[in-house]
Amino acid sequence: MAAQTPATPAPVGRVGGRKRLTERARAERKLAYMLCAPAVLAMLVVTGYPIAYAVYLSTQRYDLRFPDDREFVGLSNYGEVLSSSTWWLDLTNTVIIMGFSVAIELVLGMVIALIMHRAIWGRGPVRASILIPYGIVTVVAAFAWRYAFDPTTGFVIGLGPISETWAPLAERAGSFFVIIMTEVWKTTPFMALLLLAGLALVPDELHEAAKVDGASAVQRFFRITLPLMKPAILVALLFRTLDAFRVFDTVFIQTAGANDTETVSILGYNQLINRVNLGLGSAVSVLIFACVIIIAVLFIKGLGASTAQQGDDQ
Amino acid sequence: MRKVAITIGVAVAAIFLGSGCGSDDSGGSRTLKWYVFAEPSGAFQDAAENCTKEANGRYQIEIVDLPTNADQQRELVVRRLAAEDSDIDIIGMDVIWTAEFAEAEWIKEVTGAAREQAERGVLPGPLETAKYQGRLWAIPFTSNTQLLWYRKDLVKQVPETWDEMIEQAERLDTTIQVQAARYEGFVVWFNSLVASAGGEIVDDAGDPVLGAPAEQAAEVLKRFASSSVAPPAFTNNREDQARLGFEAGGSAFQVNYSFVYASAKTGAETNPAVKKIFDNMAWARWPSVDPGKKSRVTLGGINLGIGSYSENPELAEEAALCLAQSDNQVIASEKGGLAPTNAALYDDPRIKKAFPFAELLGESIAEGVPRPVTPAYSDISLAIQQTLHPPQDIDPQKTIADLKDNIETVSNGGLF
Numbered sequence A: 001m002a003a004q005t006p007a008t009p010a011p012v013g014r015v016g017g018r019k020r021l022t023e024r025a026r027a028e029r030k031l032a033y034m035l036c037a038p039a040v041l042a043m044l045v046v047t048g049y050p051i052a053y054a055v056y057l058s059t060q061r062y063d064l065r066f067p068d069d070r071e072f073v074g075l076s077n078y079g080e081v082l083s084s085s086t087w088w089l090d091l092t093n094t095v096i097i098m099g100f101s102v103a104i105e106l107v108l109g110m111v112i113a114l115i116m117h118r119a120i121w122g123r124g125p126v127r128a129s130i131l132i133p134y135g136i137v138t139v140v141a142a143f144a145w146r147y148a149f150d151p152t153t154g155f156v157i158g159l160g161p162i163s164e165t166w167a168p169l170a171e172r173a174g175s176f177f178v179i180i181m182t183e184v185w186k187t188t189p190f191m192a193l194l195l196l197a198g199l200a201l202v203p204d205e206l207h208e209a210a211k212v213d214g215a216s217a218v219q220r221f222f223r224i225t226l227p228l229m230k231p232a233i234l235v236a237l238l239f240r241t242l243d244a245f246r247v248f249d250t251v252f253i254q255t256a257g258a259n260d261t262e263t264v265s266i267l268g269y270n271q272l273i274n275r276v277n278l279g280l281g282s283a284v285s286v287l288i289f290a291c292v293i294i295i296a297v298l299f300i301k302g303l304g305a306s307t308a309q310q311g312d313d314q
Numbered sequence B: 001m002r003k004v005a006i007t008i009g010v011a012v013a014a015i016f017l018g019s020g021c022g023s024d025d026s027g028g029s030r031t032l033k034w035y036v037f038a039e040p041s042g043a044f045q046d047a048a049e050n051c052t053k054e055a056n057g058r059y060q061i062e063i064v065d066l067p068t069n070a071d072q073q074r075e076l077v078v079r080r081l082a083a084e085d086s087d088i089d090i091i092g093m094d095v096i097w098t099a100e101f102a103e104a105e106w107i108k109e110v111t112g113a114a115r116e117q118a119e120r121g122v123l124p125g126p127l128e129t130a131k132y133q134g135r136l137w138a139i140p141f142t143s144n145t146q147l148l149w150y151r152k153d154l155v156k157q158v159p160e161t162w163d164e165m166i167e168q169a170e171r172l173d174t175t176i177q178v179q180a181a182r183y184e185g186f187v188v189w190f191n192s193l194v195a196s197a198g199g200e201i202v203d204d205a206g207d208p209v210l211g212a213p214a215e216q217a218a219e220v221l222k223r224f225a226s227s228s229v230a231p232p233a234f235t236n237n238r239e240d241q242a243r244l245g246f247e248a249g250g251s252a253f254q255v256n257y258s259f260v261y262a263s264a265k266t267g268a269e270t271n272p273a274v275k276k277i278f279d280n281m282a283w284a285r286w287p288s289v290d291p292g293k294k295s296r297v298t299l300g301g302i303n304l305g306i307g308s309y310s311e312n313p314e315l316a317e318e319a320a321l322c323l324a325q326s327d328n329q330v331i332a333s334e335k336g337g338l339a340p341t342n343a344a345l346y347d348d349p350r351i352k353k354a355f356p357f358a359e360l361l362g363e364s365i366a367e368g369v370p371r372p373v374t375p376a377y378s379d380i381s382l383a384i385q386q387t388l389h390p391p392q393d394i395d396p397q398k399t400i401a402d403l404k405d406n407i408e409t410v411s412n413g414g415l416f
Helices: A012-016 A023-057 A076-082 A085-118 A123-135 A138-148 A172-199 A204-212 A217-245 A249-254 A264-274 A278-302 B002-023 B043-054 B070-082 B095-103 B112-119 B124-129 B162-172 B184-196 B211-226 B239-247 B259-270 B272-279 B313-323 B326-336 B343-347 B349-354 B358-366 B377-388 B396-411
Strands: B030-037 B059-066 B090-094 B147-151 B175-177 B251-256 B281-284 B302-306
Touching: A023 A278, A076 A278, A085 A123, A085 A172, A085 A217, A085 A264, A085 A278, A123 A172, A138 A172, A138 A249, A172 A217, A172 A249, A204 A217, A217 A278, A249 A264, A264 A278, A264 B070, A264 B377, B030 B043, B030 B070, B030 B313, B043 B059, B043 B313, B043 B326, B059 B070, B059 B313, B070 B090, B070 B095, B090 B095, B090 B313, B095 B124, B095 B302, B095 B377, B112 B313, B124 B358, B147 B358, B162 B175, B162 B211, B162 B251, B175 B239, B184 B211, B184 B377, B211 B396, B239 B251, B239 B259, B239 B272, B251 B259, B259 B272, B259 B281, B272 B281, B302 B313, B326 B343, B326 B349, B343 B349, B343 B358, B349 B358, B377 B396
Parallel strands: B030 B059, B030 B090, B175 B251
Antiparallel strands: B090 B302, B147 B251, B147 B281
């Protein structure tokens, strides 16, 4: 995951303004375009084409089992998906998982980032050990949490005040709880790492100046650290939100969508892989893609997150 | 950096070269690929070796392992077949795939002398699972069905119906192990209940029937799920969790496949707690729904289909017939605990030794019912899972009416 995409070549051309570019600036811009071209081409091939193909498939009635019945049906697959109660239920479930996990991760991630930032000795080992959960395969983590909360094999059930007959994965709220906790456990380190990068941007001099002026630690955190970190926080939130919206493995392993915990990704999987209904499945995938774009636009336009030039926009 | 690029380049080249060489060795002996679930005991491997030997160098059978989970097996095979993969010669087909694969023309019809040989002496239930629209599409190989397993130290009178069993378990303050996770096994349970109540889920044309028997079945699911005899977390239980729950001693009853007997037997050798359970383990026919009406239980097992894109379909058919012959069915029973499809084998002493309950099993299989025989089976199965799960939320009349609508929707390629 490239958290901070390296900023495009320093904007030299800016000097000349938009109206007239100097000869040199124009030449440099041309060079920049040429240098970018291979990357753009590669992206077109590996992402542009599949997306376009999925959009095309979503306008077809196309079941792999009955290839002869294939025909163009316009937007009716979208109508089918958007008028089904399953899609809306799954969308709600996805938003529940996304909202709770990202919110908890942000708070925990911030705490961990502060610890990592302030660690005086053993920075390397501390950072490495905090990253371990993120290095574990999601499917393995999902199984571990599922077994931990299983009434016959799990150590959690019957622990302290927890009832011995509690079966979280057999009920909706409990299932959400375990799924969200797994997600939080697994991806908080990622969040912490992104936030740590933001913390490093806050100059120490500001803190010292504030300290001299008599600001408390809490005041310094809310008045100095947070505002200066805003771009980093928004980027971290954006990445995690997009990631959480597509949650699949954890839910698939722990409930497979039972107890009304199915997410939109599982819905897409069921249509595409199980029913081999490429038309309907592609429509679901394109709708997921559209949701992802909406989330990204909301973050970037609405909250002012910027994926490129962090920290120098104000 | 450069070094890395070169290494990757070499690795990629090696993959291409490797796959290029392996595929065709057009000498005298042809390799037939048998795609079948990874059977842990090695029974399928034995069968493949026996037939390779019998073929005398004309072909050799190579097993390609599929996942053990039925849904994943199907996903993998379907993807390959939809891409017209010629690597698949013989397919170990779950009994529910027949109509779908036949309709999509992914498998070859079995006709003529081969059909006669494949059908000879086969129990009626398993034979039905290999047929679609009166034609034979696969060669019956193994079968399976569920029995009722109970503890004879606790149960004095074997219940005949689900209602009786639930009442008895309530009195004994014990639980009943079932498969009620949202997966294929839940559909098996529902299908057995509907058939036992004298109904069917869809008719021959694939249209939903359901009606009163299905409502009765839903009533049983609901009653079970809302009672104290449902084990904790039973809505996440599959075959193996049910087996573990029974072996742990918390349950007087269990509906499950015959593998639970072999498993308890093995467990009893090392674990005294399991030995106590195993010594008291007894079996009976799966409970019925209506008193006086025999239960009809869902059939499992695998049939052998011939891939349509195989380069050697005649040889593959010959090999499949060889794999399915009685001797290999006996090996599958003795080693793998998979029940035979050949009727006569149920009187064979080797089978009786492998399955002390052989007579009951043979009878249950002979009178067993297939799951809906329709090309849209996987869609219908998903619809049943989504509509009836979780079982405690069932409202019999309304849920079955919903199910009817949902089955119609998915059969037409829609989404509910």
